[in-house]
Amino acid sequence: MKQIDGGVTAASGFLAAGAAAGIKYHDKTRKDMALVYSKVPAKVAGTFTTNVVKAAPVKRDIHIIKTEETIQAVVINSGIANTCTSKEGELLNEEMAGYTAKQLNLPIEKVLTASTGVIGCQLPIDRVKLGIEKLVPLLEDTKEAGKMAAESIITTDTYKKECAVELEIEGKRVVIGGMAKGSGMIHPNMATMISIVTTDCNISKEMLQKAASADIEDSFHMISVDRDTSTNDTFLLLANGMAENSYIDEEGTAFKAFCEGLRLVTKTLAKLMAQDGEGATKLLEVEVVHAGTKEEAKVLAKSVITSNLVKTAVFGSDANWGRILCALGYAGIEFNPETIELYIQGDGKSLKLYENGMATGYSEKEATEILSANKVHVMADMKMGKEKATAWGCDLSYDYVKINGDYRS
Amino acid sequence: MKQIDGGVTAASGFLAAGAAAGIKYHDKTRKDMALVYSKVPAKVAGTFTTNVVKAAPVKRDIHIIKTEETIQAVVINSGIANTCTSKEGELLNEEMAGYTAKQLNLPIEKVLTASTGVIGCQLPIDRVKLGIEKLVPLLEDTKEAGKMAAESIITTDTYKKECAVELEIEGKRVVIGGMAKGSGMIHPNMATMISIVTTDCNISKEMLQKAASADIEDSFHMISVDRDTSTNDTFLLLANGMAENSYIDEEGTAFKAFCEGLRLVTKTLAKLMAQDGEGATKLLEVEVVHAGTKEEAKVLAKSVITSNLVKTAVFGSDANWGRILCALGYAGIEFNPETIELYIQGDGKSLKLYENGMATGYSEKEATEILSANKVHVMADMKMGKEKATAWGCDLSYDYVKINGDYRS
Structure with missing residues (x-):
């Protein structure tokens, strides 16, 4: 296993993009939307905040992960958290997913959403839609595109957070890469703020969830900036199988190797989040x-x-x-x-x-x-x-x- | 029941003093030792920090409250907490109690101690002894003396904290008065930083402890400055019986009236501590x-x-x-x-x-x-x-x- 350059686009078949939609920031050129897309349906696992108060995207993602085997895209905005926004917030979140699905020619349930930012404001859906229209043509599988996505999800963070590793599973090269945003309201209690990790590993949904749930215990669960568990904590793990390793559907050497690779990615992202806590100097x-x-x-x-x-x-x-x-x-x-x-x-x-x-x-x-x-x-x-x-x-x-x-x- | 001026000397038979012993502060004229004394033996109750790491005076006070029915004096220093000071710290604390007992002609087990300040330094016992020699002749039952004591126990507090009430129990005037120090490392989890409350109420040790333990649940336990539970939390309640009300040794109207009076004193002190939390503006x-x-x-x-x-x-x-x-x-x-x-x-x-x-x-x-x-x-x-x-x-x-x-x- 070795660490390589890159983030969410490091693994085969994953594309990403970042763009400025002018959702909230004074500086309307600041990137505030990101899109992650897999060329083929990807198995999905996730862990989410244990806060009783949950953001609209968190509630929808939890439901989809329970009912769907695979998804194909994740659309994310920063600036507004879409939390404490009641039914209206849920409808706007649904609209954000639906519009992304339409642009990508996907069924709506293949698109997950994540939001981060101020609690209590409604999403300006027209700007979000324009953002989605910008994002789709920008989708690329390059390092640069992954970097753009990582830059677009940060709020008070001072730098983007990315990490990727490659490992060998039974002769096949498998890559795991991810991005995260952190900074404030960080005291993960089921997941972290927002982190999307993608892999081309060929693995069952069940084993993917098992890996995600076990992994956070020693990575995202072991960081804290201010002891405040966010309402939007979301950790998504997507696996599209394009590495063509022999299918992992049980514990064993291959699963162990995958977990070790995942651990390196999430631990690196977790430490980057702690180091870049709001106002942190150390x-x-x-x-x-x-x-x-x-x-x-x-x-x-x-x-x-x-x-x-x-x-x-x-x-x-x-x-x-x-x-x-x-x-x-x-x-x-x-x-x-x-x-x-x-x-x-x-x-x-x-x-x-x-x-x-x-x-x-x-x-x-x-x-x-x-x-x-x-x-x-x-x-x-x-x-x-x-x-x-x-x-x-x-x-x-x-x-x-x-x-x-x-x-x- | 009504609130009156004063603090630890408000109740009959209680004397207090404050003095500068030069224990720690750069300003050697700053008062840093206090003494509270009852003319007659006083029943004693107390609650203490639940922190595994306990200051030497806390360990000794817990033992004495378990074994003694009454005590007659409490000597307190600020500047040094006498915590994480091992056997040497325990011996120095014993010496502080013993020297106070000698000056007051009391058996050593009639003297409790409390310390607050920096963790990990040993007490400069010679200066502490000189402080005790200063304190004893200053003992008075005046408001001014109570104020001196309250001023001597503060550390980063910006003002002294006192409160007193008078109430009537079966025709007799009963007074409860106290002082406290707070400011930092405030997240009481069995008691508060340091608070000494005195009363002339005639009450059994058992009922006094019952009142103290119940009281803190809605007063000192409900404040927090920084979520850090101190190693030195000490709440002492002394009752010398000089109000000559009929002896309270069971629940009933008289006990209830006493508890209400105590609640007003401790709640007022608790709020003063929260308001004066380190750096607080509100x-x-x-x-x-x-x-x-x-x-x-x-x-x-x-x-x-x-x-x-x-x-x-x-x-x-x-x-x-x-x-x-x-x-x-x-x-x-x-x-x-x-x-x-x-x-x-x-x-x-x-x-x-x-x-x-x-x-x-x-x-x-x-x-x-x-x-x-x-x-x-x-x-x-x-x-x-x-x-x-x-x-x-x-x-x-x-x-x-x-x-x-x-x-x-």
Whole structure:
């Protein structure tokens, strides 16, 4: 398996496009719609937000994934989330799918939708339709087209997020590639904000869903920007079979290889999302080792990455390790504070901050240097068992407050 | 029952003092130690943090409250939390209690301790002892002395927090008064940061603990500044019986009256803590009405006050109600987003923002005016049942990041 350039168009038979439809942004030349298309029907799997409040596209996608074996296109807009928009929002979403289907000569149920942006506004459907008309002729299987699509789905993100890998399954080259948007309202609890991953792998719908559901547990579920689980979380995985590997319809070596490839793509996208959290200046990576169970390791790691006090200390490059210990302590997991150890790592340096129930004699200067790196790694050794987990988040800066104090204007 | 001036010295027989011991702050004249003393032994009740990581004074207080019927003094320092300080920290805490006991001619087990401030530093015990020597001769039963004590326990708080009430129990005047410190690392999960409440009520230890444990559920447990449950949460309730009301050792009218008085004191202190959260410019009050159960109402209200996205929107006076709905939605409680209603209230005005699954046609200008008030009230009508709850928090501002990005320097 190796990482390659590209995103949603990396796998055979997938086309994409991005365009500016003028849906919401002041800058009407800003790209805000994307289309992903498979030349042949693609098996589809997905995971979605657990928020009780669900966007119109989320509700429709959930229904289609339950009833359809394959789909062929996904149309996405940014700027407006189409959430809390009641029946009218559902009808507009249906219209967005229907108009895309018409332009692509597909039945409406072969088109999924996704929206991201401000909650509570209705979609300006005329502009959306003009956007769709722009997108269809732009569809291409090039890297550039995948990049355009990735750029079109971002909101407060500062850069596009793409990743692709190639692997060999029984002599055939299989490619998995994807894109994601993140930034704010990120605390996945079934999926992530919006991520579309495509593959030419020949695999059954059942195994595809199994791979998607298992995968998110260690990727999208392990990131948080602000502990707010979005109403629009959508992770779609499309497989069109064009790699012509022998059909995967059960567990085994081939399925395992596919899952490993998928994991690399989603983990990379997840980390990119954490690193580009709203206002973030640093990626915060928290690794919990020697926990009693895998679940406990995850809960502990997530408790630390979501603590506002830890996040502000990391922003200030302040080795206030007491806050890390405090966040471990309120995670709801029993442990002995007298035996655990805490380390920080950054820029290739490592420093033990805490052992035997108290601070080590570490140098504050050295700690501040490590915490000034743009990727800060915290390791907590729980001394309890054999399990470990890693979670990714970011620091909490003035810019998070600035961005969110007046997001809608 | 009526609210009166004063704090921990309002009830008969309670003395207090505050002094500068130079424990931690650059400004060595800043008061950082307080002493509360009862002329006669006082029944004692308490609730403490549920954080696995507990401060040395918390561990000792929990033990004493289990084994002693009465205590007579509480000595408190700010600046250093005496948490994550291992055996050495426990010995220093014991020394702080012992030295106070010696100066007051009390057995050591009649003295409780509390600490608040930076985690991980050892107490400078010589300075603490000099502080105790200063405090003892300053002990007075005046309002001024209570105020000095309240000022001495604050850290990043911007003002002292006191409240007192008087009530009549079977013809006798009973007074309950208290002080608290809050500001950061506030997400009580068994108690609050540090609050000492004193009363001259004549009541059994058992009923006192019952009152304390029930009380916090609707007061200290319903506030949050940053979702970080502190390692030092301590709520102590002292009753010295000097009001000479007939002994309360069972439920009934007298106990109920006492609980109501206590509730007014603790709720007032809790709201003061929320309003003075680190960097806060506004008090955020979230009321959930017509919930199915009381517990559900509480969980929903707390989900909204702890959302960073809601808090930053309130800071920016931005009526981004979708974030409120989103926070209700991920609270883990089932409800119908199509039927609930959302209101905001401030400066005597009220505005309905959401009903029938979508935005009302409210005026953004009016909404911004309401949200610019220094106390913002959000009401969510769940249309499910008869229960309600209120939670208190604050906005998330640049100053929260500033204060916590470099708290230790």
